[in-house]
Amino acid sequence: MYKGDLKRVVYLYLLNKFFIIFLILLSKEVLSPVLPADVQGIHYHTVLDALIQWDAGWYLRIAQFGYDFTSAPFFPMLPFLIYLLTFITGNEVTAGLLISNTAHLTACILLYRLVKEDYHTEIATLSVFVFLFFPTAIFFSSIYSESLFLAFTLGAFFWARRGKWLAASLTGACAALTRNVGIVIFLSLLYMQYQHHNYRLNLKKASPLLLIPASLLIFMGVLFIYTGDPLAFTHSLNTKIWGYRHFAYPGAGQLLNLKHFFYYNNYHSLFESGMALLFLYLLVMSFKYVKDRSLLIFAVLGFLIPFSSVVNNVPYGMPRYIIVLFPGYITLACLLQKSKLVIPYAIITIFLFTVVSVMFFIGRWIS
Numbered sequence: 001m002y003k004g005d006l007k008r009v010v011y012l013y014l015l016n017k018f019f020i021i022f023l024i025l026l027s028k029e030v031l032s033p034v035l036p037a038d039v040q041g042i043h044y045h046t047v048l049d050a051l052i053q054w055d056a057g058w059y060l061r062i063a064q065f066g067y068d069f070t071s072a073p074f075f076p077m078l079p080f081l082i083y084l085l086t087f088i089t090g091n092e093v094t095a096g097l098l099i100s101n102t103a104h105l106t107a108c109i110l111l112y113r114l115v116k117e118d119y120h121t122e123i124a125t126l127s128v129f130v131f132l133f134f135p136t137a138i139f140f141s142s143i144y145s146e147s148l149f150l151a152f153t154l155g156a157f158f159w160a161r162r163g164k165w166l167a168a169s170l171t172g173a174c175a176a177l178t179r180n181v182g183i184v185i186f187l188s189l190l191y192m193q194y195q196h197h198n199y200r201l202n203l204k205k206a207s208p209l210l211l212i213p214a215s216l217l218i219f220m221g222v223l224f225i226y227t228g229d230p231l232a233f234t235h236s237l238n239t240k241i242w243g244y245r246h247f248a249y250p251g252a253g254q255l256l257n258l259k260h261f262f263y264y265n266n267y268h269s270l271f272e273s274g275m276a277l278l279f280l281y282l283l284v285m286s287f288k289y290v291k292d293r294s295l296l297i298f299a300v301l302g303f304l305i306p307f308s309s310v311v312n313n314v315p316y317g318m319p320r321y322i323i324v325l326f327p328g329y330i331t332l333a334c335l336l337q338k339s340k341l342v343i344p345y346a347i348i349t350i351f352l353f354t355v356v357s358v359m360f361f362i363g364r365w366i367s
Helices: 003-031 046-050 055-065 077-089 092-118 121-132 146-161 165-176 180-196 203-214 216-227 232-238 254-264 267-289 293-307 318-324 327-339 342-361
Strands: none
Touching (some): 003 092, 003 121, 003 342, 055 092, 077 146, 121 327, 121 342, 146 180, 146 293, 146 318, 165 180, 180 293, 267 318, 267 327, 293 318, 293 327
8 A cells, every 4th residue: 555545544534533523522512511412421531431322331341241141232352352452551441442443544444445456546535535424434433343343344355355365264253253244244255256266166265264154153152151042142132122123024114114204203213214225225326336246245235134124123223234334435436426426425424424423422322
């Protein structure tokens, strides 16, 4: 990676982080007193405390006390790394934010490199901008697993493109231990290898990829030790605390979700379905703009898993779940450049990013 390319990515990354700090101070000092807020007050530092909302508390709890049946849906890589880094930082919050934001920078660099290999500098830079300022991108800066998962996922594709299948398998296994959709990386890389060998499956070279699905045995072992149920990560979701989450057909609950908006003025339902349908459009357009078909496999399967998941018969969490599906950023960058709508989009997305981030900082539910 050329020095100029690295500078370009780092500048965008730092712009994003300084803007987030500005929004935190704005939220706490100006808006918080006049807006309904629900702040947890976990950390004494204003900036750090604003970034610890909702699921961040679960990851910190697991890092400190281990698993129980209720916390089983959260995959172990992030809390494990928080636990290890706490020996250096002396504080779980600092450790968690360092991990997430370092992984965020790593993901930016890897995304830029992967996109530049297939397109050119302008599309690569625009993809990173779209990624950093996507309306719900604030989760990448908090103690959530999205940034770590995306760094591992992009690392897996990066090594696979260079024929380093063991390295790709190990980083893919780490991704599978970070989020449940990590398992689809196995099928994506298997197809990539199938392509690389003239559309033949080389069993010897494909065997390291089995590390990705096999990595789930580690998580199952941990859950068996803590809860006595190796499948607690699925069984726990189908309980009252998690809204009896279960799988249905793709798109199940979306019409009911919109009904909540039209009949009950539930604007969050509109936000949920709006983000899901926006990404569905990007997914369809990806078949035209994304050159690497293995990336499409990851995007399609990674979308279908949460798109087919319902909580009390309505979709829940799509604005957050879609942000790790990075081929959508590539497609959006191509569409923006072709239609010459980069500046209007930048204005709109920064506005939406501001609104969503402020709501997050004052403890309002986003996704």
